[in-house]
Amino acid sequence: MAKRVLGIIGGSGVYDIDGLEWAEWQRVVTPFGAPSDELLFGRYAGVDMVFLPRHGRGHVQTPSTINYRANIDAMKRAGVTDIISISACGSLKEELPPGTFVIVDQFIDRTFLRQNTFFGPGLVAHVPMAHPVCPALATALEEAATAENIRHARGGTYICIEGPQFSTLAESRLYRQWGCSVIGMTAATEAKLAREAEIPYALVAMVTDYDCWHPDHEHVTVDAVIKVLHENAANARKIVTAVAERLGPERKPSPLGVETVLDVAIMTAPDKRDPNLVAKLDAVAGRVLKK
Numbered sequence: 001m002a003k004r005v006l007g008i009i010g011g012s013g014v015y016d017i018d019g020l021e022w023a024e025w026q027r028v029v030t031p032f033g034a035p036s037d038e039l040l041f042g043r044y045a046g047v048d049m050v051f052l053p054r055h056g057r058g059h060v061q062t063p064s065t066i067n068y069r070a071n072i073d074a075m076k077r078a079g080v081t082d083i084i085s086i087s088a089c090g091s092l093k094e095e096l097p098p099g100t101f102v103i104v105d106q107f108i109d110r111t112f113l114r115q116n117t118f119f120g121p122g123l124v125a126h127v128p129m130a131h132p133v134c135p136a137l138a139t140a141l142e143e144a145a146t147a148e149n150i151r152h153a154r155g156g157t158y159i160c161i162e163g164p165q166f167s168t169l170a171e172s173r174l175y176r177q178w179g180c181s182v183i184g185m186t187a188a189t190e191a192k193l194a195r196e197a198e199i200p201y202a203l204v205a206m207v208t209d210y211d212c213w214h215p216d217h218e219h220v221t222v223d224a225v226i227k228v229l230h231e232n233a234a235n236a237r238k239i240v241t242a243v244a245e246r247l248g249p250e251r252k253p254s255p256l257g258v259e260t261v262l263d264v265a266i267m268t269a270p271d272k273r274d275p276n277l278v279a280k281l282d283a284v285a286g287r288v289l290k291k
């Protein structure tokens with residue numbers, strides 16, 4: 001079996017993970033510019049781990065200014081084989097109160113101000129996104145949450161807004177009508193880029209608020225989000241370590257075939273490919289471009 005390198009992307013309130021052996025922050029250079037921060041390399045329960053705080057330590061980047069391409073490229077360059085992402089989110093359903101960890105399985109992407117693909121003119125590719133989340137990683141998260149007694153839900157749709165402002169009441173009500181479960185500003189972009197980089201991805205969305213639709217709850221504010229994030233910090237740590245223990249150091253391919261998705265995704269004829277873009281994609285798509 002192949003060796004696993006587990007990538008963890010931390011969201012709002014999660015800027016570090018403790019308990020790693022040989023933990024060391026290291027800069028990773030990418031052709032897409034600088035990632036949000038250095039990457040933390042280490043090992044837990046025999047599993048090689050690579051952690052990256054999505055907004056940078058100290059929360060420097062907005063959801064729109066995060067260099068998602070550099071973040072995913074850096075993870076690929078670091079040898080990451082699977083990504084577990086952690087995000088703070090608002091709840092769009094009564095039955096998902098603050099404190100619930102939602103292991104989402106779908107995304108609706110309403111973002112419009114960010115780079116959401118590694119490909120472009122001279123190298124066109126279309127990867128499938130019908131099932132954006134790896135079910136094997138999601139099952140490991142579900143088992144970890146159950147073992148750690150963390151209130152959680154398996155499945156649900158995460159709507160990703162551009163932000164940085166929270167939603168209007170009309171928007172929040174619309175997203176509820178669409179059947180969305182939770183709302184955030186980051187994860188859909190990451191899920192798309194992880195798929196292009198052939199890295200299986202799963203998200204645990206930690207509910208911090210009821211956005212602004214709920215008649216009996218205060219409308220979301222950063223203060224309220226931070227308060228719940230502090231209350232959830234111990235559970236966030238627990239789910240990361242428990243999922244690493246469950247997944248272990250060896251991996252089987254994703255049931256979705258994510259690791260070979262580029263085999264049938266690239267449209268551009270070999271003689272029409274832009275050599276600069278091909279060179280830039282050495283990590284993300286080198287497997288298929290070096291042939």
Ligand SMILES: CSC[C@H]1O[C@H](OP(=O)(O)O)[C@H](O)[C@@H]1O
Binds near residue numbers: 010063163184222225
């Ligand atoms: C602090 S509230 C809004 C902020 O929180 C979420 O961040 P992340 O997904 O990185 O955990 C949300 O997406 C916004 O970026």
Ligand SMILES: Nc1ncnc2[nH]cnc12
Binds near residue numbers: 090183184185
């Ligand atoms: N209500 C909300 N909307 C968007 N992003 C969020 N992150 C945490 N709560 C959120």
